Amino acid sequence: MYAAELAFELGRSRVYISAMKSAGFCMPGGAATLEEAMEWLRAHPTFTTTDYVNRRRDTRLVKDRSRELEAAYLAGYRARDAELKKEVS
16 A cells, blocks of 8 residues: 555554654555554554654744745845945946
């Protein structure tokens, strides 16, 4: 089964399967059986999606901050460039 099918069979979301994979669940060729998933979940009784979801959120925050810094840098560069052009003319 592929991730979407596995999620349906487990009664979970596709994000849940992605979190399992991130935590070490192997899906060679992008597929796994329901039995393999159940065995992995039994072997990892404390598994939650919390760390996976929080890490994705933190990554988005870092990317947003990076975009803000880049925009500020470019704005400063453009202002400096405009000032130099005024001095030259």
